[in-house]
Amino acid sequence: MKKLKVGTRGSKLATTQTRQALDVFQSYFPDVEVELVKIKTKGDHLATHNLQSIGGQGCFVRELEYQLRAGNIDFAIHSLKDIPTDIHDELTLACVMKRHSPTDALLIKEAGVRLETLPKNAVVGTSSLRRKAQLLHVRPDFDIQPIRGNIDTRIRKMNEGQYDAIVLALAGLERLGLDQTVYHQELPPQVMLPAIGQGALALECRKDNTEVLSMIKKMEHAPTEIAVTAERAFLGSLDGSCTFPVGAYCQSKGNTFELTGMIGSENGQIILKETMKGNDPIVLGKTVAAKMVKQGAITLIEECKNDQKETFIY
CATH class of the missing domain: 3.40.190.10 (Periplasmic binding protein-like II)
Structure with a gap:
C-alpha cells in the first residue's frame, strides 16, 4: 500500500498522542509507511480567545476535517472530547482507542x-x-x-x-x-465529572475510504467505544456542543453500563446529576438526557447561552 498521511494538530500533546496511536497502528501494519501532517486549527490560531467565543471544542477539529474531505490526509487522530456530536456526512469516527484516565x-x-x-x-x-x-x-x-x-x-x-x-x-x-x-x-468523577469522551482518542476518516476504514477498525476498543457512544448520545440529546457546563462519564458495571450525566450553572450554584444503567449506549444516553430535561436542564443551557451572548457583544 502507498504511504498514508495522518492529520494531527501540531501541539506537543497532539503529536505525542498521535505518535502513540500510530505505534499501535504500525504493530498491525508494519509495512505501511505513515506521514504525520501537522495542521493548525482555528483553536490554535486564536490561542488567546475564549473557547466559547470561537465555537467551543469543535474549533480544534474543523480544519482537520476539511483536509480529510479534500483528500489531503487519509485519516485524522483527535482527542475525542474535541469532536462535536454532529460530524460531516462524508466522515465517520472509524475507531475509538482504549481510554486513558478519563478524570x-x-x-x-x-x-x-x-x-x-x-x-x-x-x-x-x-x-x-x-x-x-x-x-x-x-x-x-x-x-x-x-x-x-x-x-x-x-x-x-x-x-x-x-x-x-x-x-x-x-x-x-x-x-x-x-x-x-x-x-x-x-x-474523581464524584467531584468533577469529566468531559464527554475525555481520555479517549478517536480516528476519523472518509466513509468512502473503505480500505483505510477496515485497517484502523482493528485498533478499536469495544468497551471504550460503547462508553463514549453513551456519553455522546447524552450530549447530542441536549444540544450537541460543549458551550455550557456539561459532563458525563460511562463505565462498565458487570454485564451492563452505568452513565452519569451532569449539567450545571456557570456559577456552580446549581448542579444537576443523573445516573442510570443500561445495555444500549444510545438509549442509555438519551434516557439520562431526558431525565435531566425534566429536572430543568434546558433552562440552565439557555441561561448559560444568554450569558455568553452578553459577554461576547463588544
Whole structure:
C-alpha cells in the first residue's frame, strides 16, 4: 500500500498522542509507511480567545476535517472530547482507542496541597465551563480565571504565580509523562465529572475510504467505544456542543453500563446529576438526557447561552 498521511494538530500533546496511536497502528501494519501532517486549527490560531467565543471544542477539529474531505490526509487522530456530536456526512469516527484516565487533575505548585486546602479565594486557571461550575460548587470562594495555551505554557504560568492551581485532563499529563513530575491531585468523577469522551482518542476518516476504514477498525476498543457512544448520545440529546457546563462519564458495571450525566450553572450554584444503567449506549444516553430535561436542564443551557451572548457583544 502507498504511504498514508495522518492529520494531527501540531501541539506537543497532539503529536505525542498521535505518535502513540500510530505505534499501535504500525504493530498491525508494519509495512505501511505513515506521514504525520501537522495542521493548525482555528483553536490554535486564536490561542488567546475564549473557547466559547470561537465555537467551543469543535474549533480544534474543523480544519482537520476539511483536509480529510479534500483528500489531503487519509485519516485524522483527535482527542475525542474535541469532536462535536454532529460530524460531516462524508466522515465517520472509524475507531475509538482504549481510554486513558478519563478524570481531571488539579495541578498545584507544592506537594500536599489539595482542593480542600487551597487558600481562601485561590486563583484557579481553567477555560472550561464544566470545570468552573464543578469547582465553584465545591469551593464557591475560588477566583476562577481563564487560561489557554499548551500544557507546558499553563504549568509555567502557574509556577510564575499567575495562578494558585490549574485544572487539566489527567490523560494529557500521563501521555506527556508529566504525571510523574508535576504535583497534582486526581479529581474523581464524584467531584468533577469529566468531559464527554475525555481520555479517549478517536480516528476519523472518509466513509468512502473503505480500505483505510477496515485497517484502523482493528485498533478499536469495544468497551471504550460503547462508553463514549453513551456519553455522546447524552450530549447530542441536549444540544450537541460543549458551550455550557456539561459532563458525563460511562463505565462498565458487570454485564451492563452505568452513565452519569451532569449539567450545571456557570456559577456552580446549581448542579444537576443523573445516573442510570443500561445495555444500549444510545438509549442509555438519551434516557439520562431526558431525565435531566425534566429536572430543568434546558433552562440552565439557555441561561448559560444568554450569558455568553452578553459577554461576547463588544
